[in-house]
Amino acid sequence: MEDYTKFRLKKRDELIALVDDLDGIFVVACNKCFKELKPGGEPERAVFEALAGERGKTVAGGAEIDFLCNKPVTMKKLRLPSDAKNVCVISCGLGVQTVADFAEIPVFAACDSISYDSSGSCGGSHGMALTPLRCDACGQCFLNLTGGICPVVDCSKSLVNGQCGGCKKGKCEVDADKDCAWENIYRRLEKQGRLSEFLEQGARLRDYGKVNHVFVSAYVKSIRERRFEGYYGGVHPDERKEISEHIKLARFPEAASVVIPLSQHAGAPAQPLARAGDYVKVGQKIGEAAGFVSAMIHSSVSGKVTAVESRRHPVTGADTLSVVIENDGKNIVHESVQPAGDLNDLSAQDIVDIAREKGIVGMGGAAFPASVKLKPAK
Template sequence: MENYTKYKLKSSDELASVLDGKDNLFVIACNKCFKEFETVDEPDCDEFLKFAADQGKNVTGSAKFDFLCNKMHTERKLQDLIPEGTENVVVISCGLGIQTVADLAGKPVVAASNTLNYRGHHGMALTKKSCDACAQCYLNITGGVCPIVDCSKSLVNGQCGGAKNGKCEVDPNKDCAWEKIYQRLAKQGRLEEFLNQPVQVRDFSKVNFKVINDYVKSIREDRLDGYYGGVHPSERKEFSEHIALKKFPDPKTVVISMSQHLGAPANPIVQVGDTVKVGQKIGEAAGFISAPVHSSVSGTVVAVEPRMHGTRGSEVMAVVIESDGKNTLHESVQPHGELDNLTPDEIIDIIREAGIVGMGGAGFPTCVKLKPAKPVDTILLNGCECEPLLTADHRVLLEYADDIIFGLKAVLKTTGAEKGIIVIEDNKPDAIELMQKKVADIGNMEVFVAKTKYPQGAEKTLIKRVMGRIVPSGGLPADVGVVVDNISTVKAISDAIQTGMPLVERVATVTGEKIKNPGNFVIKIGTSVRELIDYCGGFTDDDVLVKMGGPMMGFPLNTLDVPMMKGSNGIIAVEPDETKEQPCIKCGRCVDVCPMELSPLYFVKYAKDENWQGMKDMNVMDCVECRCCQYICSSKIPIINSIKAGKNAVRGMK
């Protein structure tokens, strides 16, 4: 494939000129982007080091970075990197990277390369810096501030004289570029050097390119709003967001999996031929990280055997119950009294016995989450529902608001947290208005309206967005004093306390452009996906991809004969994506959108090489598998497959 190189090392004569009178150099090189990703290190740095040695220059050290223009990543990498005694920092990069280092290094920066525009390709760096790709870089002269793009008049020899109070006369909202240049040069002791420079003449015959700068400007604010990274996929919630909840008809048979949660599967405690009732325990928790399972219908157990699991793609032990249609309640389903009369430990016991797990998809046992090892001061209720298409949580907010408030009160009492914050994205104005009214007179609750962005609902991004706290690598929300719960989870807590009903049903969306009649339903756990699809009129045509969950993190289904589970917030039927995978071109988009600030392109490369230690060193275990990287990938690489393989390998390391 063609190599869309963004810069090239200056010629020997140019380098000799820019290095004249400069010594004690620290060299930083950017590994080129927009090229086939075959090598980790580019040769330019080594070429420069050889040239510097030939010139008798002292080099204090060197480093090679990916995506030098990514200020957040570069700032972290530069910490304590440049050794004492360094007088000049030499940067081999396009103009974006040079300007970024100039902002961060605190020392004079020398540009050892010229930025090119090769057939219109100039990268996708989402940085506040801009480069006109003029191929005649002025950054050496101006201290790393580009006069071509920062100055409204693109003056290269000094100010126009029209600035007032440090602001540009063309754009009063913009700082005068030349005042910034003078200030930086003065700080570096280089102002006299600049004033003695010969007049610069710009060669307009060399190509320049502005489209990418306009693109960067249009999306920059969204990229860094609230938390780093994230994407804005088409929401497509209009299919079902306006449709009120409907009780789904009782199925004739339910298949209730013993593995509907993170941790050990439950152990079946019923046998074929047993009669069971609604709310009766049919599976006992098998460990600390486990959860019991209950019958969602009354009837007869007809099988206890492995059945296909919707999210694992393999068979898992399940209890199959033929309903008698009576929905007879088990004797254990009894209200637990007033919340004020319950102790925190009693609430935990109720939650544990009700089999309540995280209903946003993760399925972590809630009784464990609500007894954190460290004190917490805040409960965040996740009502974002940032996955496209899904509207189940939206309807829960609108139709079970009082239950959510009750459940949040129970969680606050259990954890001892001082405040509860209900987080709702701004694409749900009706839910925001309703919940704000509900909490208006409750002193320790509030509603936080978050600007819509995916994956806002992930625990760590939600905490950073709302609280400004950063969960450490490998850490838990409790490490920063927070517990995050889904709004459907606290609704289930409310049911368990107020009615005694364990988690035997949930709200789920059936939607997508391939569903004839989308809707939101209250569905009994164990209901077949096939029954849901048939009830909604089936598919519009046979060319369809069905997922359990949303389009970003959902699980493709190879068969519709799988049951709905505690974490099944939706079934979607969409157009299949048959785009073929192409080689990585190192565009850096996956790095720009990763909310965990990782470098997903390396996970693919290292997985191919089975370099599991490399994946561990690059913090693959911090990945939340949101699929932002896979969504944005221009080469359509199934990055998540590599990440999952890496995680499994890392878990197996001694």
């Protein structure tokens, strides 16, 4: 019998990162779609539960359900024990979304959805789902960050970092009959006490090398062309990904050496603190602000200072005193890089002092020192 499996377990390192933050785990596995089952249950569930055990996590129980995306049946069959604090779902994105719709506790995906054909036109459901929910099998699941609501398919603009600003009375500006996905995400995370966890996440980038980028580009173009048909304020920035949309994300290689100009801001250049032969660490101050309108300079790598000399500035083109560092690739962080404490406990002057000490400057182009903006001279 042909195997129409729509998902595979995430990589081991991803699963470890997932379970290490959880406890009281209840595992729900989908028995897959149109697949000849073998005795002994779903093998992915056994693998996942074994890994959770290795990490010292308590598995509160589990269940295997045919067609997990059939919400009425799943709601009837699935009973979560009182000691379950988190649900990990072994299924495609449809099953995860289905369980997350009615579970009162956080739900997480333990699998990645896979596309049934090479074009990606069938997405994660292959046209055989028992639910109105959708999964595009993007290969970069966001459900664990958004409470089981998919921003790729539920947001008309597939935004993955929050609202566009065009929502009106909870409805999408692209489709007035559709709820704003991001309002729903916010409410669900708030109900689960996970808002801070979400808000502290860094910006997320979509890896268009994992999806059918031709389809995505065509869809984005069709939405943008409707901008003048009555939208009332939301933004949909032009992605400008034509050159790179088909290329997978990759880590930029470490530079063998770096040249750090002591003038990266408006005002007086910083005075060098480092000397040739010194060993410096990431975040270590290597330039002292030389006046009220000036800024501290810090090392971006760890390694040996090979020279403090004039080098051509990458922006102005002028010769500028710079610190040249041979990168050891270890990225050892300096001891001074520490949290400043709870913001609510800091005085206004504390914040000004931190901005000055950390060399924070504006990003509008002039790179004006933030400490000067926060406390201008009288």
